[in-house]
Amino acid sequence: MIFSFVLPAYKGxxxxxxxxxxxxxxxxxxxxxxVDDCSPDDIRGIVSGFHDDHISYYLNEDNIGGHDLVAQWNHCLEYAKGDYVVLATDDDLYEPNFLSSFVPLIEKYPEVGLFRARILQVDDQNVVKDIDACYKEYLSPVEFRYHMLHGMRGGIPQYIFKRRTLVEKGGFVNFPKAWASDDATALLMSDCGVVNSQEHLVRFRWSCINISNDRRCGLEKFQARLLFSKWLQEHQVAVGEDEKWKTFYQRTVTEYLPIYNKLTMITTMSMLTCSHWIKSIKELWACDTFSLKDKCSIILRSFQKRIR
Incomplete structure (x- = not known):
């Protein structure tokens, strides 16, 4: 078997x-x-409505994702048998040619551990709200990092991971509420480069019931951003001195990374509830990722965005 879709299911x-x-x-x-994560919805009933030999159903004994969403992702990974894994979600959609588009690319780049589909961002009625940019077929590790920091759209269901490599690297990177876990895992898997589809093959849904729009977990998202900022600093990409254009990407990434981290922290803090914002200031002040000047700037600019 070549591909495994693993789908942690909670929302019906x-x-x-x-x-x-x-x-x-x-x-x-x-x-x-x-993998039914002890959902209050009738996940088993929905799955049993499909009579397809491709599908297998498992029920967790406990609600793993309620305590640790990435732990649930890694638990689901244990069921996969395919050479390549797609971590699907219970609300996003794939075009019929999603897999067939990547078969020739996988054959062309057998050493690559990460494949990325272009996405369309849709609302709860499947109306397209945003369109992913088109990137060249193969991106080196430093090119991928550069684009990730400069506006590349991302979401866990758009990736195809080489299963053995993902397992050897310890599975999906664990941050609270899986916030930025998709980006960190993708970067971790990009050491042999990243291969992109030129077509839009995944519809990434924004709705009122997904974590992206849930302000109740704002503080945990902030904590995840703090951890991701530190993770980015600790996981750099090496480039040979003779590769001049790659050296440009490396220099640009290195110089821009502190700015990127500040901007993401400002955006995250500006969207917090008042009580979460106050708590986030205490946690930001205690971290060693940012300088005193940067901490003051983040707090001030997030406050200014909040009162606009």
């Missing part, structure tokens, strides 16, 4: 659409592993 609202988009793949060498 869009699950039928998500599963339908997967089993409609025109390339059929795949499995779909649905």
């Amino acid at each position: 609202k869009y699950l039928e659409q998500a599963i339908s988009s997967i089993i409609a793949q025109d390339y059929k060498e795949f499995e779909l592993v649905v």
Whole structure:
């Protein structure tokens, strides 16, 4: 078996659409592993409505994701049998040619551990709200890092991971609420470069029921951003001195990284509730990732954005 879709399921609202988009793949060498995380919704009933041999269903004894979402991701990974893994979600959608578009790319770049599909961002009615940029087919590790820091759209369901490499690296990078875990894991897996599709193959859904729009977990998102800022500083990309254009990317990434970290912290803090914002100041002040000057700047600029 070549591909494994692993789907940690908790929300039932869009699950039928998500599963339908997967089993409609025109390339059929795949499995779909649905792992019910003790959902209050009838996940089993939704899954049993499909009579397809590609699907297997498992029920967790406890609600793992309620305490540690990335632990649930890594738990689901244990069920995968394919050479390549897609961490699907219970609300995003795949185009029918998602897998078939990557088969020739995987054959062309067998050493690469990470493949990335272009995405369309849609709302709860599947109306397109934003379109991912088009990147060249192969990006070196430092090129990928450069684009990640300069506005590349990201989301865990758009990636295809080489399973053995992902497991050897310890699985998905764990941050609170999985916030920035997709970006960190992608960067971790990019040491042999990243291969991109030129077509839009994934529909990434923004809705009122996903974590992206949930302000209740704002403080945990802030904590994840703090951890990710430190993680980025600790995981640099080496470039040979003779590779002049790559050296440009490396220099630019190195110089821009502190600015990127500050901007993401300002944005994250500006969206917090008042009580979470006050708590975030205490945690920011205690961290060693930013200088005193940067901490003051982050606090001031996040406050200014909040009162606009």
